[in-house]
Amino acid sequence: MIPVTKPFLPAEKEFKGYVKTIWERQWLTNNGPLVNALELKLKEYLGIDHLLYVTNGTIALQLAIKALGLTGEVITTPFSFVATTSSIVWQGCEPVFVDIDAGTFNIDPAKIEAAITAKTTAILATHVFGNPCDIDAIKKIADRHNLKVIYDAAHCFGVRYKNKSIFEYGDISITSFHATKLFHTIEGGGVFTKQPELLKKMAIMRNFGYSGVDTFSDQGINAKNCELHAAMGLCNLNHVDEILRQRKKLYSHYLYRLGKLDVQFQKLENAEDYNYAYFPVVFKTEELMKESKEKLELAQIYCRRYFYPSLSALPYVNNSTMPVCDSIASRILCLPLYHTLATSDLDLIARLLLRVQNFDENDKLKATHFGELITGQIESELKKQPLNIN
Numbered sequence: 001m002i003p004v005t006k007p008f009l010p011a012e013k014e015f016k017g018y019v020k021t022i023w024e025r026q027w028l029t030n031n032g033p034l035v036n037a038l039e040l041k042l043k044e045y046l047g048i049d050h051l052l053y054v055t056n057g058t059i060a061l062q063l064a065i066k067a068l069g070l071t072g073e074v075i076t077t078p079f080s081f082v083a084t085t086s087s088i089v090w091q092g093c094e095p096v097f098v099d100i101d102a103g104t105f106n107i108d109p110a111k112i113e114a115a116i117t118a119k120t121t122a123i124l125a126t127h128v129f130g131n132p133c134d135i136d137a138i139k140k141i142a143d144r145h146n147l148k149v150i151y152d153a154a155h156c157f158g159v160r161y162k163n164k165s166i167f168e169y170g171d172i173s174i175t176s177f178h179a180t181k182l183f184h185t186i187e188g189g190g191v192f193t194k195q196p197e198l199l200k201k202m203a204i205m206r207n208f209g210y211s212g213v214d215t216f217s218d219q220g221i222n223a224k225n226c227e228l229h230a231a232m233g234l235c236n237l238n239h240v241d242e243i244l245r246q247r248k249k250l251y252s253h254y255l256y257r258l259g260k261l262d263v264q265f266q267k268l269e270n271a272e273d274y275n276y277a278y279f280p281v282v283f284k285t286e287e288l289m290k291e292s293k294e295k296l297e298l299a300q301i302y303c304r305r306y307f308y309p310s311l312s313a314l315p316y317v318n319n320s321t322m323p324v325c326d327s328i329a330s331r332i333l334c335l336p337l338y339h340t341l342a343t344s345d346l347d348l349i350a351r352l353l354l355r356v357q358n359f360d361e362n363d364k365l366k367a368t369h370f371g372e373l374i375t376g377q378i379e380s381e382l383k384k385q386p387l388n389i390n
């Protein structure tokens with residue numbers, strides 16, 4: 001069986017080393033030493049000055065919306081995980097959807113201004129599958145209309161944009177450290193901001209609103225995380241470079257093997273600082289996508305329709321048709337991608353997909369804008385093992 005993803009697990013011994021220290025200290029949660037150590041190491045690793053480690057990515061979104069005091073309408077993307085939209089509604093704001101770009105799958109900045117009204121207070125955009133949004137264009141629009149910007153960077157661990165961690169952009173960025181993400185703490189998340197007052201506010205909000213012993217300066221919630229989760233993060237951080245390397249290799253391998261398949265790949269705007277968190281392919285038609293999915297399932301290979309359906313179709317929002325998003329969402333599949341995926345399994349997936357489309361040997365490699373990823377080394381390695389699809 002090949003699942004769409006598998007969580008990374010460090011050696012049991014490595015984790016137990018940290019657990020032993022928790023038992024010795026008997027300090028389980030409330031800003032413990034492992035939580036502090038993880039925050040420090042994450043800052044070092046990501047090259048950033050500030051972050052708050054929190055319960056999960058969804059609470060991180062809610063904290064961000066609350067700390068910015070957003071009200072009224074929030075412009076957002078219909079192509080994301082449900083938490084992006086549900087957090088807006090949960091905080092009492094109204095999501096206003098703006099369609100996505102057909103190539104990058106991110107919110108289309110050219111369509112944002114038409115959606116701004118007197119009630120708009122912010123833009124909440126997702127860097128879809130870790131592919132950076134057009135951050136400069138979004139910032140210009142936000143500045144012109146005095147709007148706040150939040151980035152849902154749940155897929156973005158390790159992604160850099162213009163030589164900085166992508167978490168440094170927007171008034172606030174959030175991420176998820178859930179077990180299915182490339183770096184995880186089983187459950188967990190982070191909020192990031194470069195504004196000291198906002199950081200302080202969220203730090204207080206994370207801990208019930210306490211600003212000192214027996215003093216509360218603000219409303220708060222319990223968004224703290226615990227020593228056991230931090231221990232998993234400290235272990236996994238030791239392996240994250242290897243995980244990133246391995247994913248890049250598998251991603252390039254997919255591109256090479258599927259280069260001739262009649263599908264659309266995600267357009268990556270700055271591929272060299274990308275993290276290869278997902279491998280989405282968009283088929284020509286929904287039928288072809290379904291047929292491909294079924295063929296793979298017969299071989300016990302499980303893909304995921306991700307993201308599907310469009311968030312603009314949720315039962316608790318004002319439904320709107322989003323032609324580009326609806327079309328992409330109906331035809332997209334994320335193929336299996338995780339650090340221990342065997343290249344022989346990847347070859348099998350490629351073979352099955354190519355067979356569905358009566359692949360023609362003479363077709364040219366279509367994935368031309370990925371030239372820099374299919375390095376000479378990978379190409380010569382793979383040429384030695386031709387893919388026999390029959």
Ligand SMILES: *Cc1c(COP(=O)(O)O)cnc(C)c1O
Pocket residue numbers: 056057058059080081083084126152154155175176177178188189
């Ligand atoms: C995973 C994810 C979230 C939610 O994070 P949790 O840690 O699972 O709460 C939010 N947005 C996106 C885009 C995600 O993929």
